[in-house]
Amino acid sequence: MSRPAQRRPEYHKINKDLFVLTYGALVAQLCKDYEKDEDVNQYLDKMGYGIGTRLVEDFLARSCVGRCHSYSEITDIIAQVAFKMYLGITPSVTCNNSSKNEFSLILDKNPLVEFVEELPAGRSSLCYCNLLCGIIRGALEMVHLAADVTFLQDRLKGDSVTEIGITFLKKQDEKKYRRKK
Amino acid sequence: MVDTVLFEFLHTEMVAELWAHDPGPGGQKMSLSVLEGMGFRVGQALGERLPREMLAFREELDVLKFLCKDLWVAVFQKQMDSLRTNHQGTYVLQDNSFPLLLPMASGLQYLEEAPKFLAFTCGLLRGALCTLGIESVVTASVAALPVCKFQVVIPKS
Numbered sequence: 527m528s529r530p531a532q533r534r535p536e537y538h539k540i541n542k543d544l545f546v547l548t549y550g551a552l553v554a555q556l557c558k559d560y561e562k563d564e565d566v567n568q569y570l571d572k573m574g575y576g577i578g579t580r581l582v583e584d585f586l587a588r589s590c591v592g593r594c595h596s597y598s599e600i601t602d603i604i605a606q607v608a609f610k611m612y613l614g615i616t617p618s619v620t621c622n623n624s625s626k627n628e629f630s631l632i633l634d635k636n637p638l639v640e641f642v643e644e645l646p647a648g649r650s651s652l653c654y655c656n657l658l659c660g661i662i663r664g665a666l667e668m669v670h671l672a673a674d675v676t677f678l679q680d681r682l683k684g685d686s687v688t689e690i691g692i693t694f695l696k697k698q699d700e701k702k703y704r705r706k707k
Numbered sequence: 708m709v710d711t712v713l714f715e716f717l718h719t720e721m722v723a724e725l726w727a728h729d730p731g732p733g734g735q736k737m738s739l740s741v742l743e744g745m746g747f748r749v750g751q752a753l754g755e756r757l758p759r760e761m762l763a764f765r766e767e768l769d770v771l772k773f774l775c776k777d778l779w780v781a782v783f784q785k786q787m788d789s790l791r792t793n794h795q796g797t798y799v800l801q802d803n804s805f806p807l808l809l810p811m812a813s814g815l816q817y818l819e820e821a822p823k824f825l826a827f828t829c830g831l832l833r834g835a836l837c838t839l840g841i842e843s844v845v846t847a848s849v850a851a852l853p854v855c856k857f858q859v860v861i862p863k864s
Contacts, residue, residue, distance in 0.1 A: 537781035540756055544782055545714040547752045548827075551745040552721055573724055577716045584712055612713055641752075657717075 542614075546640055553654060563651035570653070574660020575667075582665035585611065597694045600671070601629040604662060604692075613637050622691070630678060633688040645682050653677050659690060672696075711784065711806065718807060721745075722823045742826035743833075750834020753782070757838075767861065770839050771798050778835055796861040800832075801854065808853035821849040825857075832857060 552573075556566045589607050594600045598621060605617045609631075617631040638655050645652050653659075659675040666673045672695040679685035725738045757777075764770050775787035779802075788803045807824050811817050825847035833845045841861055849855045 537777075540753055540781040541711065541784075543753060543756055544711070544749070545717060547749045548714060548717055548721075548745070551748045552717070554748075555725075555741060555745055569724070573717075573720045576720050576723070581712075581716055584716075 542637070543640075546637055549638055549657065550641060553652075557646065557649065557652070563649055563653075567651070567653045567656045570656035571660040571663070574657035574662075575664035576660075577657070578661035578664025578666075579668050581612075581661060582668045585665070597627050597629065600666075600694075601631070601692060605631050608665075617690070627694040629692045629694075631690040631692065633690070636681070636688055639682060642682065650683065652682075653680065654682050655680075655688070662690070662692065666694075711782075715807065715810075718824075718827060721827070726823065739822065739826045742823070743830035746827035746830025746832075747834040747837070748830075749827075750831035750836075751838050752834075753778075753831070754835040754838025764839070767796075767841070768792065770836065770841060771800070771859065773839075774832060774835060775800055782831070796863055798859040798861075800857040800859065802857075803854050805853050805855045808849070808855060811852055815851055817852065818849060821852060821855070822847070825849070825855060829857065832859065836861075 553566070553570070556569055560566050560569070585608055589611065591603055591607060594603065598619075601619050601621075605619045610616050614637065615633065615635050617633045620630045620632065622628040622630055636655065638658070642654060645654065656677065659677065663673055663675045666675075674691075674693040674695065676691055677689070678691040679687055679689040681688045722742065725741055764773065771790060771792070775790050779785065779787045783802075783806045785802075785804075785806070787800045789801045790798060791801075792798045805825075805828075807828065808821060811820070811824070829845040829847050833843055836843045836845075836859070844860045844862075845857060847855055847857045
């Protein structure tokens with residue numbers, strides 16, 4: 527017991543697998559608890575939100591990103607820094623509209639589904655990775671940005687890519703100061 | 708890639724969420740066993756991913772030592788702090804700074820909540836043992852955070 531722990535390379539894989547496997551067990555449990563896909567999706571989003579509100583502090587502490595000046599910059603950081611840091615992948619970013627508040631993250635690889643071949647029978651509307659949407663939404667809210675985050679396309683549902691859509695919303699208190707007439 | 712942060716956050720959220728389903732006293736046992744069951748599935752799967760040469764154990768104590776050193780390091784980046792046995796199938800594994808309890812508190816605060824945070828890991832140990840061919844019963848106890856003891860009982864066949 528007094529020998530110092532040797533960090534073998536196989537352990538790194540086991541460590542990565544731990545999160546992915548635990549997530550899989552969670553989704554399986556939620557599918558047992560809830561008959562409707564929408565309910566499972568909602569719970570995954572809610573749990574993701576809870577994680578996101580705390581993960582953002584961890585992220586800011588580790589990454590030392592500076593202040594962002596546009597939604598585009600923020601989305602780039604989510605894709606190139608955050609996703610890289612926590613999941614080891616770098617989704618590509620596209621902007622979907624001219625007012626520059628709708629973006630897509632295209633996931634070429636998705637470690638969360640490494641052990642998933644296909645959605646379970648009768649679960650065709652299940653957004654398996656919905657936790658990710660909740661995490662992004664929760665993290666953004668902690669830095670005072672409201673956003674809708676959903677899956678636009680999902681390889682598990684037969685689409686050609688997995689695409690997460692982020693729509694930044696106008697904040698309630700962003701109304702311009704109005705003079706009383 | 709960052710090591711256990713995502714898992715730790717997910718674990719905390721799972722504990723909170725699974726408890727919310729069944730707030731009544733009868734619900735508590737249900738949720739502990741659900742968490743333990745999930746840990747068991749994950750432990751089995753992790754056990755299958757271990758490098759092959761690790762699986763040639765000469766005796767039961769070697770398996771427990773393996774859990775304390777290799778598995779614990781792979782999962783929690785640290786070794787178990789002590790392993791005791793009565794050489795009759797009961798083992799007590801003690802972790803003096805269990806990572807899933809560390810962020811909570813130290814001392815006696817939240818002692819009542821501690822079992823919820825240990826259920827998954829008990830299942831994890833039981834699942835890994837299962838893959839290594841050993842049936843067991845794993846329980847955990849906390850006298851003061853973040854020190855916890857995992858008791859592994861292997862019935863004599």
